[in-house]
Amino acid sequence: MKSLLITGISGFVGGHFTRFIVDKKSDCVIHGLSRSKPAWDFIEDRNHVLDAITFHQCDLLDSKKINEIIGKIQPDYILHLASFSSVSQSWSEPMASFLNNTNAFLNIAESVRIQSLNTKILSVGSSEEYGIVKESDLPLTEKKHVAPANPYAVARVSEEHLAQIYAKGYHLNICCTRSFNHIGPGQSDQFVVSSIAKQFAEIAIHHKKPVIQIGAGSIIRDFIDIEDVIRAYDAILEKGVTGEVYNVCGGRGHSILNIVSALSELTHTPVIVEQNQLLLRPIDNPILIGSYDKLQNTAGWKPDCPIEKSLEKIHTYWVNKLS
Amino acid sequence: MKSLLITGISGFVGGHFTRFIVDKKSDCVIHGLSRSKPAWDFIEDRNHVLDAITFHQCDLLDSKKINEIIGKIQPDYILHLASFSSVSQSWSEPMASFLNNTNAFLNIAESVRIQSLNTKILSVGSSEEYGIVKESDLPLTEKKHVAPANPYAVARVSEEHLAQIYAKGYHLNICCTRSFNHIGPGQSDQFVVSSIAKQFAEIAIHHKKPVIQIGAGSIIRDFIDIEDVIRAYDAILEKGVTGEVYNVCGGRGHSILNIVSALSELTHTPVIVEQNQLLLRPIDNPILIGSYDKLQNTAGWKPDCPIEKSLEKIHTYWVNKLS
Numbered sequence: 309m310k311s312l313l314i315t316g317i318s319g320f321v322g323g324h325f326t327r328f329i330v331d332k333k334s335d336c337v338i339h340g341l342s343r344s345k346p347a348w349d350f351i352e353d354r355n356h357v358l359d360a361i362t363f364h365q366c367d368l369l370d371s372k373k374i375n376e377i378i379g380k381i382q383p384d385y386i387l388h389l390a391s392f393s394s395v396s397q398s399w400s401e402p403m404a405s406f407l408n409n410t411n412a413f414l415n416i417a418e419s420v421r422i423q424s425l426n427t428k429i430l431s432v433g434s435s436e437e438y439g440i441v442k443e444s445d446l447p448l449t450e451k452k453h454v455a456p457a458n459p460y461a462v463a464r465v466s467e468e469h470l471a472q473i474y475a476k477g478y479h480l481n482i483c484c485t486r487s488f489n490h491i492g493p494g495q496s497d498q499f500v501v502s503s504i505a506k507q508f509a510e511i512a513i514h515h516k517k518p519v520i521q522i523g524a525g526s527i528i529r530d531f532i533d534i535e536d537v538i539r540a541y542d543a544i545l546e547k548g549v550t551g552e553v554y555n556v557c558g559g560r561g562h563s564i565l566n567i568v569s570a571l572s573e574l575t576h577t578p579v580i581v582e583q584n585q586l587l588l589r590p591i592d593n594p595i596l597i598g599s600y601d602k603l604q605n606t607a608g609w610k611p612d613c614p615i616e617k618s619l620e621k622i623h624t625y626w627v628n629k630l631s
Numbered sequence: 632m633k634s635l636l637i638t639g640i641s642g643f644v645g646g647h648f649t650r651f652i653v654d655k656k657s658d659c660v661i662h663g664l665s666r667s668k669p670a671w672d673f674i675e676d677r678n679h680v681l682d683a684i685t686f687h688q689c690d691l692l693d694s695k696k697i698n699e700i701i702g703k704i705q706p707d708y709i710l711h712l713a714s715f716s717s718v719s720q721s722w723s724e725p726m727a728s729f730l731n732n733t734n735a736f737l738n739i740a741e742s743v744r745i746q747s748l749n750t751k752i753l754s755v756g757s758s759e760e761y762g763i764v765k766e767s768d769l770p771l772t773e774k775k776h777v778a779p780a781n782p783y784a785v786a787r788v789s790e791e792h793l794a795q796i797y798a799k800g801y802h803l804n805i806c807c808t809r810s811f812n813h814i815g816p817g818q819s820d821q822f823v824v825s826s827i828a829k830q831f832a833e834i835a836i837h838h839k840k841p842v843i844q845i846g847a848g849s850i851i852r853d854f855i856d857i858e859d860v861i862r863a864y865d866a867i868l869e870k871g872v873t874g875e876v877y878n879v880c881g882g883r884g885h886s887i888l889n890i891v892s893a894l895s896e897l898t899h900t901p902v903i904v905e906q907n908q909l910l911l912r913p914i915d916n917p918i919l920i921g922s923y924d925k926l927q928n929t930a931g932w933k934p935d936c937p938i939e940k941s942l943e944k945i946h947t948y949w950v951n952k953l954s
Contacts, residue, residue: 371726399800403694403737406793410733414726453776456792458800466789469779470729477722477781477913590800 311337312545313383315368315416316390317361318342320495321432321537323351325387328538330360339381341366341374342390350494350625368412371419378419378427385545386429388416394498395436396523398460399589409463410470417474417482428481430545431471435488435530435557435596436461446561447530447599450486450553457591468553475551483548485541488557488598491618492534493625501531501567502622508571509626511579518579523587525565528595532558533613533621543607557598558611570619634660635868636706638691638739639713640684641665643818644755644860646674648710651861653683662704664689664697665713673817673948691735694742701742701750708868709752711739717821718759719846721783722912732786733793740797740805751804753868754794758811758853758880758919759784769884770853770922773809773876780914791876798874806871808864811880811921814941815857816948824854824890825945831894832949834902841902846910848888851918855881856936856944866930880921881934893942 312329316322317340326346329336338361340346345363348354366373368390378386391409392398398405413431420427438448439455456462467484474480495502500523510516540556548554562570565581572579603609635652639645640663649669652659661684663669668686671677689696691713701709714732715721721728736754743750761771762778779785790807797803818825823846833839863879871877885893888904895902926932 402793402796403741406737407734410789411730414729418726457796459793459796462789462792462796465792466733466785469785469788470725470782473725473779473782473785 309335309337310384311339311381312385312387313339313341313378313381314387314389315341317363318344318346319389320492321389321490321534322346323348323494324492324534325389325538325541326361327351327357328542330357338362339364339383341377343367348494349629368415369408371415374415375419378416378425379423382425383427386416386427387541387545388413388429388431391432393460395458395460396587396589397498398458402459405459406463410466413467413470417470417480420480421474421478428545430541430548431467431482431484433468433484433486434461434464435486435598436593437465437468437486438596440593441596443595446595447559447597448555449599450555450602457593458589472551481550483544483550484553485544485556486553487537488530488532488555488596490534490537491531491622493621500564504567504571505619505622506626508575508577508623509630511577512575513627513630518577520568520579520581521584521587522564522568522581523584523589524592525581525583526563527592528561528563528597530557530560530597531562531615531618532556532611533618536611536613540603540609543603543609547607549606554603554606555598555600556603557600559598559600561595561597562615567619570616571623574616574619575623632658632660633707634662634704635708635710636662636664636701636704637710637712638664640686641667641669642712643815644712644813644857645669646671646817647815647857648712648861648864649684650674650680651865653680661685662687662706664700666690671817672952691738692731694738697738698742701739701748702746705748706750709739709750710864710868711736711752711754714755716783718781718783719910719912720821721781725782728782729786733789736790736793740793740803743803744797744801751868753864753871754790754805754807756791756807756809757784757787758809758921759916760788760791760809761919763916764919766918769918770882770920771878772922773878773925780916781912795874804873806867806873807876808867808879809876810860811853811855811878811919813857813860814854814945816944823887827890827894828942828945829949831898831900831946832953834900835898836950836953841900843891843902843904844907844910845887845891845904846907846912847915848904848906849886849917850915851884851886851920853880853883853920854885854938854941855879855934856941859934859936863926863932866926866932870930872929877926877929878921878923879926880923882921882923884918884920885938890942893939894946897939897942898946
């Protein structure tokens with residue numbers, strides 16, 4: 309039996325990843341760690357999945373408790389998902405964003421180092437680490453130098469640099485990702501695609517005016533379905549090379565206005581788009597598109613889910629939730 | 632009258648900088664902040680300098696107190712020197728190194744941001760941010776991408792990235808340095824040149840065996856005299872451009888063995904060099920030499936003190952201290 313510890317298990321990615329492991333890997337003991345118990349309204353067979361895990365309620369900033377839990381479990385794998393992952397929120401709370409991301413990672417890495425455990429750790433980073441890039445740099449490969457342009461991105465770069473030190477200086481078995489924008493059912497409406505899909509659901513169910521509020525409509529992101537992300541994290545935990553960083557992305561760009569159009573078409577709902585000044589950011593990346601060649605070459609992974617299918621799942625999630 | 636707040640005032644750089652301001656700028660009100668009161672055994676006219684400052688005893692991690700102090704002073708300038716600046720210690724205490732560097736900076740920057748103060752901040756970084764570099768990259772300019780290779784360097788890069796966000800995203804008036812290895816009287820013997828000079832003083836005074844313990848002898852560093860560093864920080868506070876990063880360096884490289892030879896010659900003491908395994912680091916930069924063109928072009932600054940003169944001052948300091 310192998311043991312796996314998932315931090316931030318109660319979140320969007322945590323829920324989907326746990327369901328994946330419960331479904332696919334009967335030889336794996338799953339421990340989950342989070343500030344709050346999983347609610348997971350987006351997991352169909354939620355009770356079955358909840359029964360399969362041992363849950364530890366803990367603040368990731370509580371280094372003493374983290375150390376006790378990790379010492380007790382001695383996990384073969386740690387998937388470190390716990391984070392403060394909203395870019396817009398990081399502008400209003402830069403300090404909380406930085407501390408919650410970097411210090412949480414440090415507590416985990418230090419615990420594994422001090423206890424000399426033989427644990428494979430996956431540290432999840434972000435495409436935001438690349439910062440403002442030129443069109444000629446696209447698609448972004450992992451060789452591109454990072455240049456963080458918001459507080460969240462700074463925290464992610466710091467975490468990646470720390471992970472490299474723990475891998476190369478202290479010989480911990482750590483891999484890193486630069487994960488591009490995930491989308492899927494269960495994601496908070498703080499994130500753009502979830503917010504837009506929720507607004508379409510509100511129009512349909514509550515007969516709201518057909519107006520969609522967005523921030524910058526022209527920015528382009530490489531959106532990737534949560535199921536593809538989950539398979540990528542599993543592949544890196546199994547086959548990722550120590551100290552290496554992997555893009556987790558779909559390899560294609562979609563503007564925010566594209567997303568609105570696609571949902572308008574999917575739901576047969578003509579809408580008016582309004583720019584909400586409050587959703588604009590002090591600095592924003594015009595375009596981010598990644599290359600997944602490295603992860604494909606290392607682990608045979610590639611994305612599988614087309615954006616239209618993702619949008620349909622997300623819209624259905626919101627319709628069910630709001631009905 | 633202008634007001635200046637110096638964090639980490641009780642340290643080596645803090646003492647020298649304070650003496651410089653007291654000597655040169657009678658129109659400046661000086662506030663100092665540190666965990667412990669200044670001892671400054673390396674400042675000749677110490678009592679005169681101490682009388683010229685208002686000292687605030689405070690832990691830089693105490694955000695509430697920092698905020699109160701900064702709100703009260705409303706400084707025109709902040710020179711942020713407080714740091715956990717030993718590379719070797721950062722390998723044994725990676726977490727303390729990271730937290731003390733990044734969180735201390737965040738407390739200061741957040742305080743200035745939240746209170747909307749019009750303060751010029753100098754955030755002091757390190758040449759260690761460059762990491763392992765190729766000979767063809769020398770001398771290092773500020774355009775070279777950073778690649779931190781020890782926990783201290785990671786903290787410094789994180790601080791620099793945070794400073795950029797505060798400058799570009801929140802429009803704070805912050806400049807950064809990448810300061811190369813300072814040397815001068817009063818520096819802790821945790822630092823290599825001070826340690827070697829102290830050993831020479833011990834040989835002379837306590838008739839110890841003529842054996843000098845060092846770590847890696849062949850590594851090359853760009854050592855710069857503390858008086859030159861002080862003038863550079865003053866020049867950046869006066870003339871540095873918001874959001875810019877400046878190398879503070881001497882522009883010349885010296886190996887550790889060169890330093891031993893120069894001190895051997897200066898003191899007419901033949902010595903045997905012994906490598907102490909405990910002084911070696913998990914990863915070490917073979918060579919770091921900087922270019923000071925950018926700071927010279929911006930502020931007319933250039934280094935002035937030859938290494939032999941620096942070594943003489945440091946040796947004299949240790950001889951006086953140990954006698």
